[in-house]
Amino acid sequence: xxxxxxxxxxxxxxxxxxxxxxxxxxxxxxxxxxxxxxxxxxxxxxxxxxxxxxxxxxxxxxxxxxxxxxxxxxxxxxxxxxxxxxxxxxxxxxxxxxxxxxxxxxxxxxxxxxxxxxxxxxxxxxxxxxxxxxxxxxxxxxxxxxxxxxxxxxxxxxxxxxxxxxxxxxxxxxxxxxxxxxxxxxxxxxxxxxxxxxxxxxxxxxxxxxxxxxxxxxxxxxxxxxxxxxxxxxxxxxxxxxxxxxxxxxxxxxxxxxxxxxxxxxxxxxxxxxxxxxxxxxxxxxxxxxxxxxxxxxxxxxxxxxxxxxxxxxxxxxxxxxxxxxxxxxxxxxxxxxxxxxxxxxxxxxxxxxxxxxxxxxxxxxxxxxxxxxxxxxx
Numbered sequence: 001x002x003x004x005x006x007x008x009x010x011x012x013x014x015x016x017x018x019x020x021x022x023x024x025x026x027x028x029x030x031x032x033x034x035x036x037x038x039x040x041x042x043x044x045x046x047x048x049x050x051x052x053x054x055x056x057x058x059x060x061x062x063x064x065x066x067x068x069x070x071x072x073x074x075x076x077x078x079x080x081x082x083x084x085x086x087x088x089x090x091x092x093x094x095x096x097x098x099x100x101x102x103x104x105x106x107x108x109x110x111x112x113x114x115x116x117x118x119x120x121x122x123x124x125x126x127x128x129x130x131x132x133x134x135x136x137x138x139x140x141x142x143x144x145x146x147x148x149x150x151x152x153x154x155x156x157x158x159x160x161x162x163x164x165x166x167x168x169x170x171x172x173x174x175x176x177x178x179x180x181x182x183x184x185x186x187x188x189x190x191x192x193x194x195x196x197x198x199x200x201x202x203x204x205x206x207x208x209x210x211x212x213x214x215x216x217x218x219x220x221x222x223x224x225x226x227x228x229x230x231x232x233x234x235x236x237x238x239x240x241x242x243x244x245x246x247x248x249x250x251x252x253x254x255x256x257x258x259x260x261x262x263x264x265x266x267x268x269x270x271x272x273x274x275x276x277x278x279x280x281x282x283x284x285x286x287x288x289x290x291x292x293x294x295x296x297x298x299x300x301x302x303x304x305x306x307x308x309x310x311x312x313x314x315x316x317x318x319x320x321x322x323x324x325x326x327x328x329x330x331x332x333x334x335x336x337x338x339x340x341x342x343x344x345x346x347x348x349x350x351x352x353x354x355x356x357x358x359x360x361x362x363x364x365x366x367x368x369x370x371x372x373x374x375x376x377x378x379x
Contacts, residue, residue, distance in 0.1 A: 005071055012068060013075035015052070020083045023048060026348050029084045033205045039163045040207035041086040050119030055093050060101070063113035070240070070305040074247035074298070081251025084355055086205065088122045091160035094244040095237060096123025099168050099185060103225035103233035108187075124164035124190075125237070126155035126211055133364040135170065135238060140213060142171035142184050142227075149223070151186060151194075151216040159362070161209030162199035164190055169213070173228045183231055185224040192216055204354040235313065242316040242363045243301040249323045249359050250298045253291050253330045256352045260284070260334040280337060287330050294319070294326040314376050317369035324366040327356040 005013065024045055032040060049055065057073050059065020066072075073094070080087065097116045100109055100123075115121035127135050140153025151171050161167065167188045175182030190197065194216040200208050225233050261284060264275035274280055301315035309315070331353040335342040342349050360366070 005075060009068060009072045009075055012057075012072050013079065016054070016076050016079045017082075019048075019052065020079050020085055024083050024085045026084050026351065029086055029205050029351065032086055040160070040205075041088060041163075045085075046087055047119060049087060049089070054089065055097075055119055056117040058093060058097065058101075059113055059117050063109060064117035065113075070243065070302045071299070073244060074302040077244050077247035078251030078254070081248035081253075081355075082255040084205070084252070084351060086207070088160050088163070090241070090244060090248070091124045091164065092116060092122045095125040095159075095241050096164075096166075096168055098237045098240050099123075099125065099224060099233065102236055103185060103230070105224075107221075108224065121166070122160065122164045123166050123168055124158050124161040124209075125168045125170075125241075126158045126161060127170045127234075127238075128157050129153070129155055131156065131361075133361070133368055135234060136180055136183070136231075137178050138170050138172050138183060139177045140169065140171045142173040142186060142218075144173075149186075149218045149220065151188065151213045151218060153213050155211045155213075157200075157361075158209045158211055160207050161190075161211055162197055162207060166190060167195075167211065168224070170230070170234060175228075180231055182228050183234060184227050185230040185233060186218050187222045187224060188213070188216060188218060192218075202358050204351070204358040206355075206358055238363060239312050239316040240305060242320045242369075243298070243305060243312075245359060245362050246294075246298045246316075246319040246323045247302060249327045249356070250291075250295055252352055252355055252359070253294065253323070253327050256330050256334045256349065257284075257287050257291055259349055260287070260337055263338060274337075283333055283337070287333055290326045290329055294322045297322045314373060317364075317373040317376070320364060321366050321369045321373065324360045324369075328360060331356040 028042065053066055054076060056065045057068045057076065061067055093116065097113060100112050112121060129139060140151065143150050151169060167190055169186045169188050171184050171186055172182050173184045188195065194214040196212040198210045200210055202208060264280060264284065265273060267274045297319040301319040304312040304315040334349050335353055338347060338349055341347055344350060
């Protein structure tokens, strides 16, 4: 399993690094937050990313994609994590487009994937119904009443759900809450009758929504895959999402470490650079070791998707567990080393602390993935 980027992927990483540094600095996140932007991301920036071909990274070539693979996507996600970039890339491409690619019919793929590649269509995956990630615990129902499919229920923490054109809804068409079988995936227009969307704002500036489905009518053509048999597709999509989010978090960890190391080299106390203090050197060394360990897990997980490995689920949970703990530790240490100013909004380092806390919960916290890892290994 190769965990090294090829020449094209390295070029992609350098290109997106230069672009985001110039066009999407962290100040842009502050502006979007303070101006209460309607979408929560810059439409102009998304169009520029589209012009660069970023939404097409994962797409098959027949649908306007480049086929760079997940290692290529991981390189982009890392740079976005470094810049705290606000964009619908994760919700639309990683989660939404993956669902269509893996489970959609040929007509659904032809109708939707080119529009996603062109930046003309955004999607959001509506899966969770409580504050803890439990994808099988969907109580939202999809019932057949007199030949019509009707969705009833609610979803929370739907990333970019307030601005998406379409929602990919996980609903139960048979069985009881918690059953592994009986789940379905359905495409729903965000402006469909009976859909109520309430935007929520999280402390890190990430965009999400709570959504209520009140007897929403859908057709059979809107069902992705077979009715009641979405478990396998959903799991593959969530694994992709977990791994991509881990890559974004890795980028955040690396940026926090670089900024903290520079601060240790610049800050003086009693006429001495604080970076010369052995206690701080030891703490910085531990941060570095944790980042490198997590980096190995994340790169291995990205490669497992490209190689269609049978242990991608294991790799996903391992990567998310390690990067959750790493981002928490590194952001905590960064704040401590920056002193009281670190937690204020005056310094950027505090924004990474907030981003870490929210990202740790997305698609499963450490407890969820430790338990899942154990179950996948037969414990």
